[in-house]
Amino acid sequence: MRDTRSRIEFQSVRTKIALGAGVIALSSWVLLVAFSYVGTSLLLESASKKMFEVASDLVAAELRATYEPVERVTAVLAYSRLMGPIPEEERLGYVPALADVLRRIPAAAAIQFGNDKGDYFIVRVLNEALSRRFEAPAGSVFEADLIDGATGRYRRWFYDEKSRLLAARELPKSDYDPRTRPWYQRATQASGAIRTPPYVFFFMSEIGVTVARSAPDQGSVVAADVTLASLARALAERRVTPSAQTVVYDAEGVIAWSGGTASLVDKAGTLRRRTIAELGHPVLVEVAEGKKPAGWLVHRASQGFNKEASSELIIVVPEAELLADVRQSRNWMLAISFFVLALVIPLAWGFANRISTPLRDLHKAIGRVSSGDFDFQLPSVRSKDEVGDLNLALRTMRTSLKKHIEDLAAAIAARERLAGELEVATRIQMSFVPGGGQFSKALPAARVFARVLPARAVGGDLYEVIQFPDGRVFVAIGDVSDKGVPAALEMARVMTLAKLLVPTTPDLASLATVLNDQLADGNAECMFTTLFGAIIDPRTGDARCMSAGHNPPAIVGKSGVRLLSVESGRPLGLFEGSEYVESTFRLEAGERLVLYTDGVTEAFDQDRNEFGEPRFVALLERIGLAGSVEDLGNAILHEVSAFAGEAPQSDDITVLIVDRT
Amino acid sequence: MPLTIDVNHDKPGTAHVSLTGSLDSETAPQLEKALGGIDANVIAFDMTNLAFISSAGLRVMFAAAKRQKSKGGNVGMSNLRPGVRKVFEIVKALPDMNVFASEKEMYEYLARFQRPEE
Numbered sequence: 001m002r003d004t005r006s007r008i009e010f011q012s013v014r015t016k017i018a019l020g021a022g023v024i025a026l027s028s029w030v031l032l033v034a035f036s037y038v039g040t041s042l043l044l045e046s047a048s049k050k051m052f053e054v055a056s057d058l059v060a061a062e063l064r065a066t067y068e069p070v071e072r073v074t075a076v077l078a079y080s081r082l083m084g085p086i087p088e089e090e091r092l093g094y095v096p097a098l099a100d101v102l103r104r105i106p107a108a109a110a111i112q113f114g115n116d117k118g119d120y121f122i123v124r125v126l127n128e129a130l131s132r133r134f135e136a137p138a139g140s141v142f143e144a145d146l147i148d149g150a151t152g153r154y155r156r157w158f159y160d161e162k163s164r165l166l167a168a169r170e171l172p173k174s175d176y177d178p179r180t181r182p183w184y185q186r187a188t189q190a191s192g193a194i195r196t197p198p199y200v201f202f203f204m205s206e207i208g209v210t211v212a213r214s215a216p217d218q219g220s221v222v223a224a225d226v227t228l229a230s231l232a233r234a235l236a237e238r239r240v241t242p243s244a245q246t247v248v249y250d251a252e253g254v255i256a257w258s259g260g261t262a263s264l265v266d267k268a269g270t271l272r273r274r275t276i277a278e279l280g281h282p283v284l285v286e287v288a289e290g291k292k293p294a295g296w297l298v299h300r301a302s303q304g305f306n307k308e309a310s311s312e313l314i315i316v317v318p319e320a321e322l323l324a325d326v327r328q329s330r331n332w333m334l335a336i337s338f339f340v341l342a343l344v345i346p347l348a349w350g351f352a353n354r355i356s357t358p359l360r361d362l363h364k365a366i367g368r369v370s371s372g373d374f375d376f377q378l379p380s381v382r383s384k385d386e387v388g389d390l391n392l393a394l395r396t397m398r399t400s401l402k403k404h405i406e407d408l409a410a411a412i413a414a415r416e417r418l419a420g421e422l423e424v425a426t427r428i429q430m431s432f433v434p435g436g437g438q439f440s441k442a443l444p445a446a447r448v449f450a451r452v453l454p455a456r457a458v459g460g461d462l463y464e465v466i467q468f469p470d471g472r473v474f475v476a477i478g479d480v481s482d483k484g485v486p487a488a489l490e491m492a493r494v495m496t497l498a499k500l501l502v503p504t505t506p507d508l509a510s511l512a513t514v515l516n517d518q519l520a521d522g523n524a525e526c527m528f529t530t531l532f533g534a535i536i537d538p539r540t541g542d543a544r545c546m547s548a549g550h551n552p553p554a555i556v557g558k559s560g561v562r563l564l565s566v567e568s569g570r571p572l573g574l575f576e577g578s579e580y581v582e583s584t585f586r587l588e589a590g591e592r593l594v595l596y597t598d599g600v601t602e603a604f605d606q607d608r609n610e611f612g613e614p615r616f617v618a619l620l621e622r623i624g625l626a627g628s629v630e631d632l633g634n635a636i637l638h639e640v641s642a643f644a645g646e647a648p649q650s651d652d653i654t655v656l657i658v659d660r661t
Numbered sequence: 662m663p664l665t666i667d668v669n670h671d672k673p674g675t676a677h678v679s680l681t682g683s684l685d686s687e688t689a690p691q692l693e694k695a696l697g698g699i700d701a702n703v704i705a706f707d708m709t710n711l712a713f714i715s716s717a718g719l720r721v722m723f724a725a726a727k728r729q730k731s732k733g734g735n736v737g738m739s740n741l742r743p744g745v746r747k748v749f750e751i752v753k754a755l756p757d758m759n760v761f762a763s764e765k766e767m768y769e770y771l772a773r774f775q776r777p778e779e
Contacts, residue, residue: 479716480716481716481717481719481720482686482689482715482716482717482720483686483717484686524724524728525720525724526720526721526723526724526727527720528720528723528752530751530752549751549752549753549754550751551751568751568753569753570752570753570754570757571752571753571754574723574752574757575757598715598716602715608662608712608713610713610744650685650686650715651686651715651716
């Protein structure tokens with residue numbers, strides 16, 4: 001067993017189970033990792049898509065929220081008396097109402113009117129910078145300017161938060177002409193409201209758009225300045241992640257940025273909007289240049305401000321920030337799952353041990369069988385599973401194996417005993433026939449040869465040679481039905497009876513009749529014997545014979561071979577009261593009488609071909625009288641044996657030859 | 662060569678036994694056992710396919726004939742091949758064994774031995 005183990009690479013059940021569990025655990029974990037990575041990517045994609053949609057909508061909504069109320073106000077104002085040529089007092093009387101509108105719409109910085117005569121009227125919200133510049137009296141919140149197009153007279157009024165007039169000033173003549181302003185020109189060319197592209201409001205240093213609408217019948221235009229500071233504030237307030245950046249820009253520069261408002265306007269020299277490059281955010285610069293920065297999610301969309309100038313929205317979000325929570329929880333999950341799966345291996349090892357240990361114990365116990373130990377001790381049954389069943393089965397096997405070995409030993413002993421007995425039986429049986437089965441004797445004027453070859457240890461063939469005192473010779477050959485022990489017992493009976501009867505019976509017919517009656521008595525098994533007997537006087541060649549169902553003998557003479565035709569009776573022992581007749585024949589000097597049993601003619605080769613009478617006669621003719629009587633006998637036996645070849649001898653074979661010298 | 666024994670109770674009180682192969686000392690016990698299990702007044706052997714019979718086979722056939730006769734029944738054999746027929750001839754047993762050239766003849770003869778109630 002140990003040799004086998006070392007030759008083939010031994011793999012224990014324990015190793016296999018543990019390895020299998022390990023492989024399953026590891027592959028599950030790898031699958032989990034792959035799945036979570038794919039999941040994260042999908043999540044990133046869908047989350048960012050949704051996020052960008054929301055952000056885009058937000059910007060659009062914020063923009064609408066910024067200028068829509070202003071557009072509505074301008075629409076209302078376009079039909080007001082303010083559009084017409086009204087007296088100055090009436091015009092100033094509208095200031096509280098316009099101030100109230102500016103108060104209610106925080107994005108609206110100013111509302112202004114211009115007409116085709118060059119008259120200009122504006123109401124502004126004052127911020128700190130504006131107050132300082134205008135040297136506004138303390139508590140000023142609004143101011144109104146009025147320019148007369150014809151004279152260039154320029155006056156200004158300051159109001160507090162409740163629209164009460166604080167001061168009125170006469171300013172130097174102004175050459176400001178509303179008709180030259182883009183908002184005026186565009187509004188007169190269009191029907192309905194127009195929006196200017198974003199630009200920097202001169203006085204406020206803020207980016208904004210002007211919404212304008214003309215009243216053609218009055219020849220005047222109303223316009224409202226809307227700052228986009230609130231858009232920038234909204235972008236700053238609603239950042240997706242702390243480092244996310246949103247910028248709206250057009251060809252002229254940045255319009256709104258989530259990073260702040262003040263820095264969008266370059267105040268050095270001419271007021272202008274800053275470019276993206278000037279925002280100091282390299283990622284935005286890269287995106288604006290059409291690159292794709294690593295580690296950032298980017299969204300670009302055109303943002304329709306107005307029909308003429310298209311602006312663009314860029315949103316950049318650092319992936320790491322967006323996914324920080326997702327990644328962290330994923331890493332936790334992977335770490336925990338790895339830990340759990342790693343636990344599987346020692347558990348599997350322990351489990352495999354529990355399975356394989358009883359198997360090893362059984363194997364060790366059974367291993368002793370090979371050394372012939374059938375009293376091997378099996379480990380006690382500990383489980384109710386297959387191993388337990390195997391243990392029980394081995395216990396049963398041990399018991400039956402022991403019994404079988406004992407039975408086998410007993411059977412072998414019995415067979416050896418029987419073989420020993422049969423060996424003795426063979427010797428005893430051979431002692432019944434003259435010469436112990438191989439007879440060769442020279443008599444006066446004759447030579448007799450006989451030989452019997454039983455198919456088994458004992459057989460049913462028989463022959464007899466008896467010399468009468470008067471010189472005659474009795475020869476007989478017989479064949480008891482079947483072979484083996486039953487035939488041998490019957491043969492012994494026949495021989496004993498024959499030896500007794502031959503000397504006292506007057507003729508062969510009476511001998512056969514008496515023998516038959518004796519053998520038939522109580523013969524339920526129908527054992528029978530064919531017999532040919534002859535009494536020959538070798539000096540004269542006169543012979544008498546009798547056949548009880550036996551094969552006709554052959555006579556080999558100078559002129560060839562002939563089968564002796566004898567009137568045959570029934571085999572001995574079958575039917576009581578059978579009649580037999582005695583015939584006479586002559587055996588000429590030099591002739592040979594050949595008696596044989598059917599073992600010769602009914603010998604078979606491996607292909608079940610029969611040796612047969614014709615082959616037997618041909619053999620006798622071929623050998624003829626050449627050689628001694630022993631030579632002829634042995635030649636017959638040899639030929640039959642050669643014919644049968646490897647086929648087992650099917651019947652007892654006996655030959656008896658009388659040579660009349 | 663093995664022996665195939667086909668026992669058929671096609672007529673009441675008659676066992677029809679077909680022998681195929683070789684009836685020798687190896688196979689004779691087989692037939693002896695099969696015949697021991699037959700309780701019929703008449704046993705009709707169909708020897709058409711019996712290729713060989715040895716003295717052991719003869720003994721079983723004789724024993725069957727003897728047993729059947731002792732209880733008032735009989736046996737018959739039909740369609741013997743020449744080789745088999747010769748074996749019976751040598752032992753001068755043909756008259757005792759009711760040998761017929763055809764099954765028809767055999768049945769006509771054996772009908773006499775069938776018990777009236779069957």
